[in-house]
Amino acid sequence: MDKKVRQLHQEALVVDTHCDTLLRLLGRSSGSQEQSAYRLRDRHAEGHIDLPRLKEGGVDVQFFAAYIEPIYKPDRSLKRAMQIFDAFFTEVDANSDLMMLATSAQDILTAKEQGKLAAVLAIEGGEALEGDLGVLRLFHRLGVRSIGLTWNERNNIADGVGDSRSKGGLSVFGADLIKEMNRLGILVDVSHLSDPGFWDVVELSTQPIIASHSNSRAVCNHRRNLTDDQIKALAKNGGVMGMNFAAAFVKEDGKPKLDDLLNHIDHIVELVGPEHVGLGSDFDGIGAAPEELTDASTMPLITDGLCKRGYSDEHIRLILGGNYFRVFKEVWG
Numbered sequence: 001m002d003k004k005v006r007q008l009h010q011e012a013l014v015v016d017t018h019c020d021t022l023l024r025l026l027g028r029s030s031g032s033q034e035q036s037a038y039r040l041r042d043r044h045a046e047g048h049i050d051l052p053r054l055k056e057g058g059v060d061v062q063f064f065a066a067y068i069e070p071i072y073k074p075d076r077s078l079k080r081a082m083q084i085f086d087a088f089f090t091e092v093d094a095n096s097d098l099m100m101l102a103t104s105a106q107d108i109l110t111a112k113e114q115g116k117l118a119a120v121l122a123i124e125g126g127e128a129l130e131g132d133l134g135v136l137r138l139f140h141r142l143g144v145r146s147i148g149l150t151w152n153e154r155n156n157i158a159d160g161v162g163d164s165r166s167k168g169g170l171s172v173f174g175a176d177l178i179k180e181m182n183r184l185g186i187l188v189d190v191s192h193l194s195d196p197g198f199w200d201v202v203e204l205s206t207q208p209i210i211a212s213h214s215n216s217r218a219v220c221n222h223r224r225n226l227t228d229d230q231i232k233a234l235a236k237n238g239g240v241m242g243m244n245f246a247a248a249f250v251k252e253d254g255k256p257k258l259d260d261l262l263n264h265i266d267h268i269v270e271l272v273g274p275e276h277v278g279l280g281s282d283f284d285g286i287g288a289a290p291e292e293l294t295d296a297s298t299m300p301l302i303t304d305g306l307c308k309r310g311y312s313d314e315h316i317r318l319i320l321g322g323n324y325f326r327v328f329k330e331v332w333g
């Protein structure tokens, strides 16, 4: 790789708004509070993300999602979220020389300056709130800065993308939740949300929203990707969508290469300009990724690919993380 490209990638703020690595820290679906042997500090042969590989990949900001697995829903969701948070904070404390919890735009700048990973605590599945805005406020105090309202199924906030038959959007509680998330400064994440739910959120949210790990449905026809109309609405709202590396969301035959992922970026940039696209790998939550993107250490290949497609340095910096940083400043302060 060209030295200049590597330098551009190294200097840019690189943000990844979704991974499921926290599940590796706990026994997946085991219901166990015991931490597994997977430590963020060690370089692993399996999986996609650990601190050495994030460093190699030049990733500065990593969202860590507490994904609430269906077996815990609905009535053990909050307890499960707490177990995952505990595993997250145990790792943050054990690796304080290499990473820090980030809850503000300033934290991200501080982490970058100190050469540490800025770790953002997120939730994937609003079941964790168990229908209580008080829990939301406590989550904010704990440092949660982004919540995916649903996973694929329906919950008391909204219908997920897998429950589209009912054509349902936000519930009354869901609408109240958006208002309180806006007030507190927690990102509203519409990935996995049903289409009617997406439109409800766009109408109600007074803050820019994110689709932390969703691609373009025009490029790859999958329900988890956004239509052109949705992308235009997200752009109008000032939001950003993170490109998901999951093979089935990148290319319909499930065998994508890096170029196929870049096609999504090209399409979104053509549609709404370069200010509304970012990265949301979904690493450690997906089986296959584009062939070249084997783990977090391969992130510079995206910068290389964008350079080869003629993107300016300025636009590449926006796509790698500048766009997300604009939203963090606005929503988190």
Ligand SMILES: [Zn+2]
Binding pocket: 124, 192, 213, 285
């Ligand atoms: Zn997901």
